[in-house]
Amino acid sequence: MKKRQFVPPTPQMLAKIRKAELDVVGHNQRNIMCPYCRRRAIIVFDDASGHIQTRCKHCGKEVIIDLVNMRRTRRF
Numbered sequence: 475m476k477k478r479q480f481v482p483p484t485p486q487m488l489a490k491i492r493k494a495e496l497d498v499v500g501h502n503q504r505n506i507m508c509p510y511c512r513r514r515a516i517i518v519f520d521d522a523s524g525h526i527q528t529r530c531k532h533c534g535k536e537v538i539i540d541l542v543n544m545r546r547t548r549r550f
């Protein structure tokens with residue numbers, strides 16, 4: 475697979491990134507484990523809700539996670 479070129483974020487995007495980092499200060503975070511390899515797939519903060527789709531960086535499987543019920547809703 476061809477490695478993607480690093481593109482520096484625009485100042486506006488950088489400001490959003492910095493703001494997001496400040497926003498989560500003081501929030502509880504929890505680790506969501508990959509259901510396939512049982513390693514940490516992502517970290518979510520307590521203001522997160524809804525569904526997310528992520529690819530586990532350890533085993534490469536994609537999984538959709540329902541953040542409210544903390545369960546897998548679909549397998550790939």
Ligand SMILES: [Zn+2]
Binds near residue numbers: 509510531532534
């Ligand atoms: Zn995994």
